[in-house]
Amino acid sequence: KAGVTQTPRYLIKTRGQQVTLSCSPISGHRSVSWYQQTPGQGLQFLFEYFSETQRNKGNFPGRFSGRQFSNSRSEMNVSTLELGDSALYLCASSSGGRGDEQYFGPGTRLTVT
Amino acid sequence: DQQVKQNSPSLSVQEGRISILNCDYTNSMFDYFLWYKKYPAEGPTFLISISSIKDKNEDGRFTVFLNKSAKHLSLHIVPSQPGDSAVYFCAASARTGANNLFFGTGTRLTVIP
Numbered sequence: 001k002a003g004v005t006q007t008p009r010y011l012i013k014t015r016g017q018q019v020t021l022s023c024s025p026i027s028g029h030r031s032v033s034w035y036q037q038t039p040g041q042g043l044q045f046l047f048e049y050f051s052e053t054q055r056n057k058g059n060f061p062g063r064f065s066g067r068q069f070s071n072s073r074s075e076m077n078v079s080t081l082e083l084g085d086s087a088l089y090l091c092a093s094s095s096g097g098r099g100d101e102q103y104f105g106p107g108t109r110l111t112v113t
Numbered sequence: 114d115q116q117v118k119q120n121s122p123s124l125s126v127q128e129g130r131i132s133i134l135n136c137d138y139t140n141s142m143f144d145y146f147l148w149y150k151k152y153p154a155e156g157p158t159f160l161i162s163i164s165s166i167k168d169k170n171e172d173g174r175f176t177v178f179l180n181k182s183a184k185h186l187s188l189h190i191v192p193s194q195p196g197d198s199a200v201y202f203c204a205a206s207a208r209t210g211a212n213n214l215f216f217g218t219g220t221r222l223t224v225i226p
Binding site: 004033035040041042043044045048056058090092101102103104105106107 | 115119154155156157159162202204214215216217218219
């Protein structure tokens with residue numbers, strides 16, 4: 001079974017720009033969660049999508065948004081980028097039940113200059 | 114507000130000895146705890162979990178202990194091997210029904226051959 005894939009793996013953007021990251025979950029998984037990893041904060045939950053609906057949301061500003069398509073693939077968008085948005089963005093897929101193991105992708109390393 | 118804390122950013126252990134990684138949490142609603150291992154340039158991979166109805170769970174060389182009254186859990190690796198060198202994240206899930214995980218900031222384990 002193919003794992004979780006994320007594209008692109010690396011990205012450099014300028015302050016004020018916007019960016020879209022993509023995540024393809026494991027086949028059959030309906031839940032996709034997004035996390036931001038920074039050195040000082042560890043992994044922080046952004047949001048979760050299940051069957052094309054946002055089911056849960058973390059404490060991030062509205063500049064961070066996402067969506068999920070009918071094939072469970074998910075995209076995350078960050079508008080008006082700030083220097084502090086530089087981070088590793090990880091997505092995780094699962095079957096969607098509470099306690100189901102979440103499988104993480106390798107992440108997208110975003111650098112904002 | 115970091116609800117899951119790993120106060121030791123790094124730990125070095127000799128090969129063959131025991132590695133003990135610690136984690137504290139503040140939210141009494143957490144009832145499911147997980148440990149993830151992360152190598153550079155890869156996403157976190159699930160290692161072991163424990164439900165709050167148990168105080169110990171064992172899987173091969175890995176054992177997780179949960180002390181609910183102290184809101185503390187620990188991961189024991191015996192015997193430690195050089196391949197165990199990685200960053201270990203503690204994570205917790207609340208019984209609200211949501212699927213998101215709250216992560217600690219990680220502990221970098223180095224096993225010295």
